[in-house]
Amino acid sequence: MIKVAVFDDSKERLDSLELLINHTDNLLCSGTFPNCNTVLEDLAASAPDVILMDIDMPGVNGIEAVKLLREENVQLPILMQTVFDDNERVFASICAGASGYILKKANPQQIVQAIQDVYEGGAAMSSSVAKQVLKAFQTQMVLQTPANFDLTEREKEILGCLVKGLSHKLIASELFISVHTVNTHIRNIYEKLHVRSVSAAVAKAIKEKIV
Known part of the structure; x- marks a missing residue:
């Protein structure tokens, strides 16, 4: 419920x-x-x-x-x-x-x-x-080189899935990992991008051309 x-x-x-x-x-x-x-x-x-x-x-x-x-x-x-x-x-x-x-x-x-x-x-x-x-x-965008947020390849992969609108469960299924592992990666992504939500992470990924 x-x-x-x-x-x-x-x-x-x-x-x-x-x-x-x-x-x-x-x-x-x-x-x-x-x-x-x-x-x-x-x-x-x-x-x-x-x-x-x-x-x-x-x-x-x-x-x-x-x-x-x-x-x-x-x-x-x-x-x-x-x-x-x-x-x-x-x-x-x-x-x-x-x-x-x-x-x-x-x-x-x-x-x-x-x-x-x-x-x-x-x-x-x-x-x-x-x-x-x-x-x-x-x-709001200005010409700039893509920022380096030190995301791992797996984190970039998961961020790309978030940009596509996939839920945590669907990401886990697509990448053959557990939902817990997905959540851990997403917490790390939030910390590195200095955001606090999926939509903010997606917005920053698009704005900074991370994925």
Whole structure:
């Protein structure tokens, strides 16, 4: 059972997401919250496996909440919901450590799939948001030689799999290694790239032309 905590300032959307999650096999809504002002306490109370978070809320917004959680070493997958055509906000969310993104207009099946993807270690991202992210990189990139992060060949191989959107389980299957070994390599990749999430690692791999 995947427990999901939902943060959204729209009561109507909170209710609809709670209904969707609780009526989906293997999903359970462990808490709904109208803001992120007490996000650490809310997570302690709801004990989720995945966080579904609105990017724009009054008080502490979604981006600020992601930064706070990562600074507090909260490693739960965080799936952002966005209605923005704002490259900077999407890019900021990636840099802050969000695990994936989905547009609010996504259908129920896409929302459920995105939750399952980030839970399994993937980097859920709708195609339209992915285009925004690439645009953000294109506007921020400057000519430079590829950085050397001292990744091993195996780490580069696994990073390449992450860029393709493979989950930890699929990477293990494709490379004929255990999920535990995959997780160990990914922790090392995070440390060497100075990132704290799959999406941030993928973003840096693309930006720095590592793979």
